[in-house]
Amino acid sequence: xxxxxxxxxxxxxxxxxxxxxxxxxxxxxxxxxxxxxxxxxxxxxxxxxxxxxxxxxxxxxxxxxxxxxxxxxxxxx
Amino acid sequence: xxxxxxxxxxxxxxxxxxxxxxxxxxxxxxxxxxxxxxxxxxxxxxxxxxxxxxxxxxxxxxxxxxxxxxxxxxxxxxxxxxxxxxxxxxxxxxxxxxxxxxxxxxxxxxxxxxxxxxxxxxxxxxxxxxxxxxxxxxxxxxxxxxxxxxxxxxx
Numbered sequence: 001x002x003x004x005x006x007x008x009x010x011x012x013x014x015x016x017x018x019x020x021x022x023x024x025x026x027x028x029x030x031x032x033x034x035x036x037x038x039x040x041x042x043x044x045x046x047x048x049x050x051x052x053x054x055x056x057x058x059x060x061x062x063x064x065x066x067x068x069x070x071x072x073x074x075x076x077x
Numbered sequence: 078x079x080x081x082x083x084x085x086x087x088x089x090x091x092x093x094x095x096x097x098x099x100x101x102x103x104x105x106x107x108x109x110x111x112x113x114x115x116x117x118x119x120x121x122x123x124x125x126x127x128x129x130x131x132x133x134x135x136x137x138x139x140x141x142x143x144x145x146x147x148x149x150x151x152x153x154x155x156x157x158x159x160x161x162x163x164x165x166x167x168x169x170x171x172x173x174x175x176x177x178x179x180x181x182x183x184x185x186x187x188x189x190x191x192x193x194x195x196x197x198x199x200x201x202x203x204x205x206x207x208x209x210x211x212x213x214x215x216x217x218x219x220x221x222x223x224x225x226x227x228x229x230x231x232x
Binding site: 011012013014016020023027028029030031032034066067070074 | 101103192
């Protein structure tokens with residue numbers, strides 16, 4: 001299924017990239033990219049540029065902290 | 078509510094004095110323990126979503142074909158179409174509607190709950206009087222599957 005990039009939305013303090021793409025049939029497909037992800041080599045260049053711009057070490061550190069806090073909340077003790 | 082529908086199925090409208098965005102489409106589910114991915118059955122990875130305002134409703138039927146060495150690790154379903162909102166008030170979830178080829182005790186059940194500020198759901202096994210515990214890969218089994226649907230608040 002070929003997907004055409006339609007929109008990049010930046011959400012949360014962790015600068016996640018919500019990606020909206022258009023499918024062959026004209027519908028929308030959605031996915032979210034997180035700041036600790038390694039992007040695929042064939043990822044859209046616009047997405048790679050946005051990630052490079054926004055995913056600073058400070059943002060990644062805050063995200064790591066958030067994940068650890070959530071894991072602790074879900075698995076106390 | 079009134080609005081315009083464009084060619085990709087999105088519209089917006091006004092309900093009272095609040096402008097609402099409407100969007101529908103598909104998302105692709107994955108499963109993992111947070112680092113190692115299970116192998117998905119390609120025929121059972123696509124779900125639907127509908128977003129109205131900040132509420133997202135998702136559905137789907139998801140199946141794996143392999144655990145990739147995972148056993149006692151708690152597993153999750155990844156790939157939600159929008160991040161869940163942050164803050165404890167945003168936790169959401171529900172019960173699995175259907176399950177197949179699972180390796181769970183009789184008279185137990187599976188539920189799921191969101192991670193906040195993230196785009197996955199934890200899977201929970203209700204097999205203890207005290208509450209739920211994270212569903213492990215071996216409890217899921219290599220060819221496990223579930224159907225689910227629920228609504229959450231987008232970030």
